Amino acid sequence: MTTPPFAIRGVIEGFYGHPWTHQQRLEMIDFIGARGMNSFMYSPKDDRLLRERWRDPYDAEALARLSELVERCGRHDIEFGWCISPGLSICYSDPGDLAALRAKIDRGLELGAGRVGLFLDDIPTELQYQADVQAFSSLLQAQVALVNAVRAALPADVPLLVCPTEYWGRGTESSLAELAAALDPAVDLFWTGRAICSATLDLDDARAFERTAGRPPMYWDNYPVNDVAMGYELHIGPYRGRDPELWRASRGVVANAMELFEASKIPLATIADYLADPTGYDPETSWQRAMRDVVGEADLEAFALFADNVRSSCLEAADAPIVEGVLGRALFELEYGDADAAVASLRDLADRLLAAAAHLLRGPVANQQLMQEIRPWLAAFEVGAEALSELADLAAAGRLDEDGPAMLAPFLIRLRRARVRVFGDALEMTLSVLSGTMFRPGEVP
Ligand code: GDL
Numbered sequence: 001m002t003t004p005p006f007a008i009r010g011v012i013e014g015f016y017g018h019p020w021t022h023q024q025r026l027e028m029i030d031f032i033g034a035r036g037m038n039s040f041m042y043s044p045k046d047d048r049l050l051r052e053r054w055r056d057p058y059d060a061e062a063l064a065r066l067s068e069l070v071e072r073c074g075r076h077d078i079e080f081g082w083c084i085s086p087g088l089s090i091c092y093s094d095p096g097d098l099a100a101l102r103a104k105i106d107r108g109l110e111l112g113a114g115r116v117g118l119f120l121d122d123i124p125t126e127l128q129y130q131a132d133v134q135a136f137s138s139l140l141q142a143q144v145a146l147v148n149a150v151r152a153a154l155p156a157d158v159p160l161l162v163c164p165t166e167y168w169g170r171g172t173e174s175s176l177a178e179l180a181a182a183l184d185p186a187v188d189l190f191w192t193g194r195a196i197c198s199a200t201l202d203l204d205d206a207r208a209f210e211r212t213a214g215r216p217p218m219y220w221d222n223y224p225v226n227d228v229a230m231g232y233e234l235h236i237g238p239y240r241g242r243d244p245e246l247w248r249a250s251r252g253v254v255a256n257a258m259e260l261f262e263a264s265k266i267p268l269a270t271i272a273d274y275l276a277d278p279t280g281y282d283p284e285t286s287w288q289r290a291m292r293d294v295v296g297e298a299d300l301e302a303f304a305l306f307a308d309n310v311r312s313s314c315l316e317a318a319d320a321p322i323v324e325g326v327l328g329r330a331l332f333e334l335e336y337g338d339a340d341a342a343v344a345s346l347r348d349l350a351d352r353l354l355a356a357a358a359h360l361l362r363g364p365v366a367n368q369q370l371m372q373e374i375r376p377w378l379a380a381f382e383v384g385a386e387a388l389s390e391l392a393d394l395a396a397a398g399r400l401d402e403d404g405p406a407m408l409a410p411f412l413i414r415l416r417r418a419r420v421r422v423f424g425d426a427l428e429m430t431l432s433v434l435s436g437t438m439f440r441p442g443e444v445p
Contacts, residue, residue, distance in 0.1 A: 002277075004036060004275060004276045004277065005247035005248075005278065006246075006247045006250070006252045006253060006275050006278070007251055007252050008038065008039050008079075008218065008251055008252025008253070008254065009036065009037045009038055009039060009252055009253060009254075009272070009275035009276070010032065010037045010038060010039025010040055010041065010078070010079075010081075010252070010253075010254045010255070011028065011032055011037065011039070011040055011041070011254060011255055011256075011257055011268060012040075012041040012043060012081070012220060012254040012255065012256050012257070013025070013028075013040075013041070013042055013043060013044050013256075013257060014041065014043045014044065014045065014220065014225070014256045014257075015044065015045060015225045015227045015256055015257060015258065015259055016045040016046060016227040016228055017045075017046060017227050017259040018046065018259055019044035019046055019047050019259075020044070020259075020261055022065050022068070022069075024261045025040075025042070025069055026068065026069065026072050028040070028257075028261070028264075028265075029069065029072045029073055029076060029078060030072070030076070031265055031268070031269075032076075032078070032268065032272060033073075033075070033076025033077075033078050034076075035269060035272035035273070035276070036272055036275070036276045037078065037272050037275065038076075038077060038078050038079060039078060039079050039081060039115075039252070039254055040069075040073055040078050040079075040080055040081065041081030041083055041115075041117060041254055042066075042069065042080065042081065042082065042083060043081075043083035043085070043117060043119060045085075045122075045227075049062065050083065050084055050085055051085040051086075051088060052088060052089075054084055054085065054086040054088075054089075054090075054100075054101070054104065055086075055097070055100040055101075055104070057103075057104070057107070058107060063107070063111070066082075066108075066111050067111050067112070070111050070112040070113065071112075073114075074112070079114035079115055080111075080112065080113050080114055080115075081113065081114070081115045081116075081117050081161070081254075082105075082108035082109075082111065082113030082115070082116055082117065083116070083117030083118070083119055084101070084104060084105065084108070084116075084117070084118060084119065085119040085120070085121070085123075086101055086118075087119070087120040087121075087123030087124075087165070088123050088124075090146070091129045091131060091132060092127070092129075092132050092135070092136060092142035092143070092145060092146050093129070093131050093132050093134075093135035093136065093142070094129075094131065098146070098149060101146075101150065102150070102153055105150065105153075105154070109154075109155070109158065113158075114158070114159075115158065115159045115160075115161055116150075116154060116158060116159070116160050116161070117160075117161045117162075117163070118146075118147060118150055118160060118161070118162050118163075119162075119163040119190075120143055120162065120163055120164060120165045121163045121164075121165060121167050121190075123165060125139060125165060126139060127139050127142060139165065140165075140175060140178060140179055141182075143164070143165070143179070144179065144182040144183060147160070147162050147183055147184075147187060148182075148183060148184055151183075151184045151186065151187055152184075159186070159188060160186070160187050160188070161187075161188045161189075161190060161218060162183075162187055162188070162189055162190065163189075163190040163220065164176070164179055164189060164190070167190055167191055167192055167220065168191065168192040168193060168194065168195055168196050168198070169194065170194065170205070170208065171191070171205050171206070171208040171209030171210075171212055171213075171217070172208050172211075172212050173212070176189075176209070176212050176213055177212045177213070179213075180212065180213035180214050180215065181214070185214065185215065188215065188218045188251055189213055189215065189217060189218065190217070190218050190219075190220040191209055191217035191218065191219060191220065192219070192220050192221065192222050193205065193219065193221070195314070196222055197222040197223065197225075197230070197314040198221070198222070198241075198314070199241055199314050199315060200241040200242070200243070201219060201221065201241065201242045201243060201246055201253075202243050202246075203243045203245045203246055203248060203249060206243075206246060206248075206249035206250050207249045209249075210249050215251075216249045216250050216251055217249075217250055217251070218250065218251040218252055218253075218254075219246075219250055219251075219252065219253040219254070220254060220256060221242075221253050221254065221255045221256065221271075222256050222314075223235060223239065223255060223256070223267065223271075223313065223314065223315055224236070224255065224256075224257060224258050224263075224264055224267035224268070224313075225256040225257060225258055226258050226259075226260070226313075227258075227259065232419055232420050232421045233310070233312050233313055233420075233421045234260070234263065234310045234374055234377045234420070234421075235258060235263075235267060235313045236263050236266045236267055236307055236310060236374075237267065237287070237307070237310070237311045237313055237315065237316055238267065238270040238283035238284065238286055238287035238290070239255075239267060239270045239271045239273075239274050239281075239283065239286075239315070240283045240315050240316070241315050242274060242278070243278075244278040244279045244281065245278070246278065247278060252275075253271075253275060255267075255268060255271045260373045260374065261369075261373070262294065262367060262369050262370035262373055263370060263373050263374055265290075265293075265294045266287070266290045266291055266294050266295075266307075267290070269286070269289070269290035269293060269294065270283065270286040270287055270290050273286040273289075273290075274286070288304070291303055291304055291307060294367065294370065295366070295367055295370065296366035296367060298366060299359070299360070299363075299365050299366055299367070301356075302355070302356035302359040302360050302363075303356075303360060305322070305352060305353065305356045306356055306357070306360060306377075306378065306381050308320060308321060308322045308323075309322070309323055309381060309384070309422050309423050309424075310377055310381075310421070310422055311424075312421050312424050318424075319421075319423065319424020319425065319426065320422075320423045320424045320426055320427075322349075323349065323353075323384075323388075323423055323426055323427060324424070324426040326345050326346065326349045327346075327388075327426055327427070327430055328426075329342070329345065330342040330343075330345050330346050330395075331430065333345075334395055334400070339395070342395065343392060343395045343396045346388060346391060346392035346395060347389075347392040347396070349388060349392075350385060350388040350389035350391070350392050351389070353381070353384070353385035353388060354382070354385045354386070354389060356381075356385075357378065357381050357382035357385050358382070360378050360381075361375075361378050361379070361382060376418065376419075376420045377420050377422055379418065380415060380418040380420050380422040381422050381423075383411060383414045383415055383418065384411075384415060384422060384423050384427050386411060387408065387411035387412075387415070387427065387431060388427070390407055390408060390411065391408065391430075391431075391434070394407060394408075400434060404434040404435050404436070405435045405436045405437070407435075408431050408434050408435035408437075409431075409435040409436075409437045411431055412428060412431040412432060412435055412437050413437075413445045415427070415428055415431070416428070416439060416443075416444060416445055417444060417445065419444070
């Protein structure tokens with residue numbers, strides 16, 4: 001294999017929610033190491049020792065765990081990124097806080113961290129302490145002083161990666177220019193692209209960032225993460241929308257994962273494929289391979305059919321292409337064309353979906369932990385399959401108009417109550433029309 005063009009290729013545990021367990025982290029390091037990634041950044045938003053209680057020292061147990069992670073990374077030539085997020089409460093002008101930060105970073109270095117991350121994302125955008133307001137003209141100037149002090153205190157061979165408070169946009173912002181111009185040029189900057197969760201990452205944007213910041217971006221890619229407001233989506237679809245030439249103007253990419261550990265492996269395997277060979281990368285081929293790896297051959301067919309219905313994410317234009325395609329065609333045929341063909345296609349689809357749902361929910365499945373994690377989506381998948389089956393029966397009996405409202409409305413209600421996104425909008429819109437049931441925005445029946 002040729003050398004992958006991206007220098008840094010990896011995963012960041014950087015989501016809100018329950019952090020992964022230690023065992024899961026070790027397993028993830030093995031998983032990404034086997035796929036040619038070379039960076040694991042440890043920064044779960046809800047590890048309190050990294051954010052709320054960033055000043056507190058680690059106890060012996062935490063140190064032992066971190067050192068095991070570093071050791072496991074070493075086995076795969078993966079760089080362990082040790083990260084800290086002091087921005088919620090640091091007083092930038094307080095020498096005591098600076099000393100506490102340096103002491104904590106020293107512990108990270110003693111553990112063998114290959115790179116230090118200083119993260120200032122998701123914090124107040126104004127200075128909070130009166131002492132800081134007097135000492136600095138702006139938050140940005142306070143952060144410049146902090147970052148440069150940390151950089152100066154680090155050994156020259158340990159890279160420093162900073163996540164600025166403004167970490168997304170067009171890459172042309174004057175605030176980015178001001179920050180970057182004042183920082184030691186050796187400091188790398190994280191960027192998530194045009195948005196927090198960017199549909200595309202383009203070479204032109206990377207070049208714009210590089211012109212503004214005097215250094216190429218290091219991408220913190222917020223896919224497959226599904227935390228906070230995205231919690232109703234299951235991000236297991238393949239990586240896409242990333243410019244094959246992105247490596248020409250970027251330090252690398254780390255992907256922010258989902259709290260759902262097993263489920264994360266599927267998209268992360270596709271991200272590893274892209275990063276290893278961005279020009280040759282084909283999302284659907286990589287995705288099939290990733291699902292086979294994580295789910296196993298025996299359950300692949302059922303799982304792939306389910307997965308086609310949970311594509312919804314900032315990366316995907318189509319939510320559920322198979323179901324959308326069959327439904328669209330069948331409804332047209334029922335109204336204007338070959339009703340028998342429409343019924344047959346609906347019946348066939350419903351049977352396939354029902355069988356897949358039953359297998360994944362109750363059958364002997366190899367990756368039980370994965371099914372456990374994604375149970376809410378599997379349950380809604382089964383409800384949708386039952387709704388399609390009922391629709392096929394009503395259409396076959398020619399009773400859609402008469403019985404549609406009574407028979408289909410209950411499925412619509414159950415799907416609405418599930419509060420997870422399966423089938424995108426296509427199925428709910430169809431059931432709404434055929435049952436004459438409409439909900440108000442935000443209404444949960
Ligand atoms: C963010 C957070 C990240 C979170 C993500 C998605 C960055 C730099 N920070 O803003 O921790 O998981 O959004 O909600 O992206």
